[in-house]
Amino acid sequence: MPDRAPSKLLILAVDRDDDIGHKAGISTPVIGRQLCIGAGSELSLADPEEADANTIFAAVKELDHVVSKGYEAQVAIVSGRFERGFTADAKIREDLNKILEKYHADGIIFVSDGADDAEVIPILQGIIPVVSVKRVVVKHSKSVEESYAVIGRYLRMVIFDPRYSKLFLGVPGIILLVLGLMSLLGLLREAGIVVLMILGGTLLLRGFDLDHVLSGITRIVSPASYFRIFTIVTMILIVTAGFFQAYSMIANTAEFAEVAQNNDLFVRHAPLLIGSFVESALLLTWIGLEVYFGGALLFHYFRGSVRTLRNMVAMAALAFMFFPIREFALILQNPGRSPVTIVSGLLIGLLLTFIIAAISYDYVRKRPRRKSKVAV
Numbered sequence: 001m002p003d004r005a006p007s008k009l010l011i012l013a014v015d016r017d018d019d020i021g022h023k024a025g026i027s028t029p030v031i032g033r034q035l036c037i038g039a040g041s042e043l044s045l046a047d048p049e050e051a052d053a054n055t056i057f058a059a060v061k062e063l064d065h066v067v068s069k070g071y072e073a074q075v076a077i078v079s080g081r082f083e084r085g086f087t088a089d090a091k092i093r094e095d096l097n098k099i100l101e102k103y104h105a106d107g108i109i110f111v112s113d114g115a116d117d118a119e120v121i122p123i124l125q126g127i128i129p130v131v132s133v134k135r136v137v138v139k140h141s142k143s144v145e146e147s148y149a150v151i152g153r154y155l156r157m158v159i160f161d162p163r164y165s166k167l168f169l170g171v172p173g174i175i176l177l178v179l180g181l182m183s184l185l186g187l188l189r190e191a192g193i194v195v196l197m198i199l200g201g202t203l204l205l206r207g208f209d210l211d212h213v214l215s216g217i218t219r220i221v222s223p224a225s226y227f228r229i230f231t232i233v234t235m236i237l238i239v240t241a242g243f244f245q246a247y248s249m250i251a252n253t254a255e256f257a258e259v260a261q262n263n264d265l266f267v268r269h270a271p272l273l274i275g276s277f278v279e280s281a282l283l284l285t286w287i288g289l290e291v292y293f294g295g296a297l298l299f300h301y302f303r304g305s306v307r308t309l310r311n312m313v314a315m316a317a318l319a320f321m322f323f324p325i326r327e328f329a330l331i332l333q334n335p336g337r338s339p340v341t342i343v344s345g346l347l348i349g350l351l352l353t354f355i356i357a358a359i360s361y362d363y364v365r366k367r368p369r370r371k372s373k374v375a376v
Helices: 019-024 033-046 051-068 085-102 121-125 142-160 162-184 188-207 210-219 223-252 254-261 263-302 307-332 338-364
Strands: 008-015 072-080 107-112 130-135
Touching: 008 051, 008 085, 008 338, 019 033, 019 051, 019 072, 033 051, 033 072, 051 072, 051 085, 051 107, 051 130, 072 085, 142 162, 162 188, 188 210, 188 254, 223 254, 223 263, 263 307, 307 338
Parallel strands: 008 072, 008 107, 107 130
Antiparallel strands: none
């Protein structure tokens, strides 16, 4: 059975990166021929070289053409978000639903100026059929003068548009600054490694869109979450320092030098090297872990969560395990050492941890339950 031709058409101009809002201050959706012409005029006045203004006028022209063919039609403008991506597509979907509440179209003629806007077609088709697509291509003269004008336009975009200036000016600026500082310090050889790390980090951020992910996280985290992030970073730094210090210590031993020269000696010297490493790294590692659980404890305490008790138990268990693990490291270095200390330390720590955990469980069990809040 053939599909019925749409009786009411919506000519839709799409501005995915919200130039109409960012440059002209116009909120979408915009519905109606005169309002769309006004919006296009304001955008043209704000930026005469903006291609989205041509898209709006092309949509109005398409409306006149469709109406002249005897169809009932309306024209509208929808926009996304400046940063594009998921939030932009969600905003376009929201705008379209608002339009359809006022004008019950049964087909869309999609008008855009590029492939980026065309990416939203599947989203629109999930709401209403897209019966036609019109691509607006701005004509440029091939003369040298106008070629320079086009190049100048893109250069201004690179310099003044934050979306591009961060990448094309910010990153080279950091690289030149690092090269200059390190050349003053006589570290040009190391400067090449630093530059490669900067370039690699930039490519990684943009390749996996991590900058948008991180900016989204910073918008949703609470002030207490920043405190927890700080404690996590502190823990990583302290534990890393402990491991580095321990490695530096065993690297200066005669046993390590012998193993480096002859790998067959590893089995003989492994207990001594492992014991020395654990003993040297233990204190800073335990401090880092205690900082982490202490930060988590305060984080949950500020939120009024019962997980505060869980972190208290974890901190106590870590404290009780410190001396048995240290004793284990000493036994690895000196097998003749008595095991009584490690066994007694483990048993006492296990008993005290059990008592603290039992008291915490009893408190949680008797604590009155809060009524859960369901977000509507």
